[in-house]
Amino acid sequence: MELIPYTFNPWWGCTRVSAGCDHCYAERIDLRAGGGHWGKGAPRRTFGEKYWAKPLQWDAEAARLGQRARVLCASMADVFDAERPAGALERLWELIRRTPHLDWLLLTKRPARIQRSLPPDWEDGYANVWLGVTVEDPAVAVQRVPLLLETPARLRFLCCEPLLGPVNLTPWAPALDWVIAGGESGPGARPVHPDWVRGLRDQCHTSGVPFFFKQWGASRAGNLLDGRRWEQLPPSLGQRILAGRIRSSRHPVDASPTSSSLRNRPSPALPLESDPYGARD
Numbered sequence: 355m356e357l358i359p360y361t362f363n364p365w366w367g368c369t370r371v372s373a374g375c376d377h378c379y380a381e382r383i384d385l386r387a388g389g390g391h392w393g394k395g396a397p398r399r400t401f402g403e404k405y406w407a408k409p410l411q412w413d414a415e416a417a418r419l420g421q422r423a424r425v426l427c428a429s430m431a432d433v434f435d436a437e438r439p440a441g442a443l444e445r446l447w448e449l450i451r452r453t454p455h456l457d458w459l460l461l462t463k464r465p466a467r468i469q470r471s472l473p474p475d476w477e478d479g480y481a482n483v484w485l486g487v488t489v490e491d492p493a494v495a496v497q498r499v500p501l502l503l504e505t506p507a508r509l510r511f512l513c514c515e516p517l518l519g520p521v522n523l524t525p526w527a528p529a530l531d532w533v534i535a536g537g538e539s540g541p542g543a544r545p546v547h548p549d550w551v552r553g554l555r556d557q558c559h560t561s562g563v564p565f566f567f568k569q570w571g572a573s574r575a576g577n578l579l580d581g582r583r584w585e586q587l588p589p590s591l592g593q594r595i596l597a598g599r600i601r602s603s604r605h606p607v608d609a610s611p612t613s614s615s616l617r618n619r620p621s622p623a624l625p626l627e628s629d630p631y632g633a634r635d
């Protein structure tokens with residue numbers, strides 16, 4: 355996703371946990387690179403100092419430009435995997451603390467492990483961490499979304515990709531800050547029904563939750579839904595504080611209109627009255 359320019363993997367490797375893992379692209383990439391890092395008991399692949407220093411460079415660049423940058427964390431792993439390399443998660447939290455100009459997207463299929471994995475100074479969440487769970491079908495939604503919402507965080511999001519069934523987010527939508535949806539791609543991809551995507555879009559609209567439709571996947575090209583792209587993003591941290599959605603406590607930000615957090619690009623915020631769905635053409 356080009357709106358997330360950086361990807362950082364504290365390690366490679368994982369164990370499948372649900373139907374959304376059936377065609378895990380990360381496992382395929384690992385196999386092409388030699389494999390051996392997937393499944394219970396398999397050692398995870400680790401990386402050296404030079405790799406771990408990269409986010410510090412990205413942070414310096416973001417500071418220089420006066421523009422926050424997003425980092426997808428653990429595209430080749432699950433950040434809350436119990437079998438992570440010793441000390442890797444603690445080192446990741448330290449790195450996140452040292453990179454205040456980066457917004458880290460931590461996405462997991464293991465929300466039951468989030469609370470025990472948070473750092474001692476997490477309190478109501480680090481200002482630069484977006485916490486999300488993957489939701490591929492209705493059964494998983496019931497299991498994972500409440501666990502996410504029980505966890506204090508400055509921004510909570512869902513990644514409904516690969517979308518494998520009609521998910522009803524209505525009970526939880528008002529507490530969510532962002533929903534991403536997408537179909538599956540790659541060998542053996544399962545098709546996504548347009549009504550499943552429409553359902554999520556409409557539930558988000560009703561609750562004022564920004565909705566981002568990433569791709570149809572194998573079923574068709576592109577990301578047009580009913581002739582439009584749906585690429586809404588959550589409001590910036592400053593905007594969420596001003597709107598009263600979160601408290602500004604131990605991670606104060608300058609919420610003035612000229613602050614860098616408000617200049618965070620792009621922030622179409624919630625749907626506009628004049629544009630029923632607030633989607634970009």
Ligand code: SF4
Nearest residue numbers: 368369370375378431
């Ligand atoms: S949790 Fe993610 S990385 Fe792990 S097996 Fe499932 S899809 Fe792959």
